Amino acid sequence: MRTSSPGSRLFRFVGAALLLASPLVTQAAVDNRLLANATAARSNLLKTLEQLVNVDSGTGNERGVDQVGSIVVDELRKLGATVEFVPSTPAVGNNIVATLTGSGKGRILLIAHMDTVFADGTAAARPFRVDGTRAYGPGVADDKSGLVVGLHALKLLQQSNFRNFARITVLLNTNEETGSDGTRSLIEAQARQHDVTLNLEPGRPADGLVVWRKGSGDILLEVRGKAAHAGVAPETGRNAAMEAAHQMLQLARLADSAKQTTVNFTVIKSGDRSNVIPDFATAEGDVRATTTAEFDRIEKELAVLSQQKLIADTEVKATLKRSFPPMPKNPLTDALADKAQAIYGELGRKLTLEGSGGAADSSFSAGVGIPTLDGFGLVGGNSHTAAEYVELDSIVPRLYLLTRFLMEVGPTGR
Numbered sequence: 280m281r282t283s284s285p286g287s288r289l290f291r292f293v294g295a296a297l298l299l300a301s302p303l304v305t306q307a308a309v310d311n312r313l314l315a316n317a318t319a320a321r322s323n324l325l326k327t328l329e330q331l332v333n334v335d336s337g338t339g340n341e342r343g344v345d346q347v348g349s350i351v352v353d354e355l356r357k358l359g360a361t362v363e364f365v366p367s368t369p370a371v372g373n374n375i376v377a378t379l380t381g382s383g384k385g386r387i388l389l390i391a392h393m394d395t396v397f398a399d400g401t402a403a404a405r406p407f408r409v410d411g412t413r414a415y416g417p418g419v420a421d422d423k424s425g426l427v428v429g430l431h432a433l434k435l436l437q438q439s440n441f442r443n444f445a446r447i448t449v450l451l452n453t454n455e456e457t458g459s460d461g462t463r464s465l466i467e468a469q470a471r472q473h474d475v476t477l478n479l480e481p482g483r484p485a486d487g488l489v490v491w492r493k494g495s496g497d498i499l500l501e502v503r504g505k506a507a508h509a510g511v512a513p514e515t516g517r518n519a520a521m522e523a524a525h526q527m528l529q530l531a532r533l534a535d536s537a538k539q540t541t542v543n544f545t546v547i548k549s550g551d552r553s554n555v556i557p558d559f560a561t562a563e564g565d566v567r568a569t570t571t572a573e574f575d576r577i578e579k580e581l582a583v584l585s586q587q588k589l590i591a592d593t594e595v596k597a598t599l600k601r602s603f604p605p606m607p608k609n610p611l612t613d614a615l616a617d618k619a620q621a622i623y624g625e626l627g628r629k630l631t632l633e634g635s636g637g638a639a640d641s642s643f644s645a646g647v648g649i650p651t652l653d654g655f656g657l658v659g660g661n662s663h664t665a666a667e668y669v670e671l672d673s674i675v676p677r678l679y680l681l682t683r684f685l686m687e688v689g690p691t692g693r
């Protein structure tokens with residue numbers, strides 16, 4: 280339609296009107312069969328969730344985490360997964376790596392954790408219960424909801440005879456709640472063998488995914504001074520506490536609010552007698568940043584800035600100890616998040632995309648450069664408290680979301 284007839288002007292007008300209305304026009308059709316299967320899976324998912332919540336599996340409870348693992352593994356084996364148990368030293372219990380192989384190209388890693396923050400006896404004291412639109416119990420959201428959404432999404436894939444993926448691997452961690460010391464290297468090694476990592480932590484209360492996380496580290500400040508009697512000859516001393524106070528104030532300026540980089544000194548130690556000028560002081564500062572470049576900057580500037588002293592003849596050493604790498608937002612994760620939002624849109628729902636200053640297992644997969652999204656479990660909140668809950672109305676949409684997402688990414692890994 281290249282000539283400019285009145286008719287083509289009309290077409291252009293109609294075309295423009297359609298473009299303006301495009302969110303409605305281009306919304307992909309819902310996969311009705313999958314939605315019906317997800318709806319039918321709801322009660323089974325709740326049964327599995329009840330079973331898992333009623334097993335105490337606080338980090339360090341070897342029998343508990345292994346029992347949770349065996350309930351999930353039995354189901355994964357029925358789906359044809361090959362299962363490997365990997366000891367989680369220095370933590371207890373076995374991490375689990377379960378693999379399904381298909382006929383496509385995409386390699387997807389799903390991560391969830393089996394441990395909770397709750398002491399033995401909690402499950403008996405306040406077992407799984409449903410009240411109104413929510414279910415309650417220890418770990419019901421964090422992260423037993425992730426275990427059941429992952430498991431049942433794989434069941435739905437099988438029901439749909441969907442095998443257009445190279446590999447879907449489920450990695451179940453025994454010690455997430457204490458920092459994953461016994462699983463970090465396994466997560467990193469597995470992530471490197473996959474195109475995408477999805478962490479099945481609970482969905483945010485506003486029905487969100489987590490698309491970026493800050494990394495974390497600590498500034499370790501050590502000051503050596505010279506002791507002296509605070510009454511008789513204070514001028515002969517070199518006050519390490521005063522130098523540390525100066526250092527904390529100046530080093531805190533390494534924060535950059537425009538880049539969301541924070542530096543907060545939190546632990547201070549110095550002296551043990553009020554009448555002695557202290558000859559030592561230490562301080563620790565919590566550092567959070569959204570990019571590795573920011574940690575590099577802080578490490579470099581720290582070394583230089585800390586040599587600007589208040590008190591001559593003190594010795595100052597300031598170093599950065601890095602712990603969790605950042606899970607940065609980037610074009611690859613943006614594209615994946617767009618995909619997830621489009622899928623949720625098929626249900627007429629809006630998926631919020633959020634960030635967090637806290638680290639998680641997804642930080643480890645992102646840290647080795649693998650695109651990672653987080654928050655694919657059920658929508659829930661109040662984690663780590665007795666008021667922890669999941670929203671029952673999120674079961675069907677969240678099952679649909681993860682299953683359709685696997686179908687979208689499975690063929691290519693993108």
Ligand SMILES: [Zn+2]
Pocket residue numbers: 392421422455480481
């Ligand atoms: Zn968790």
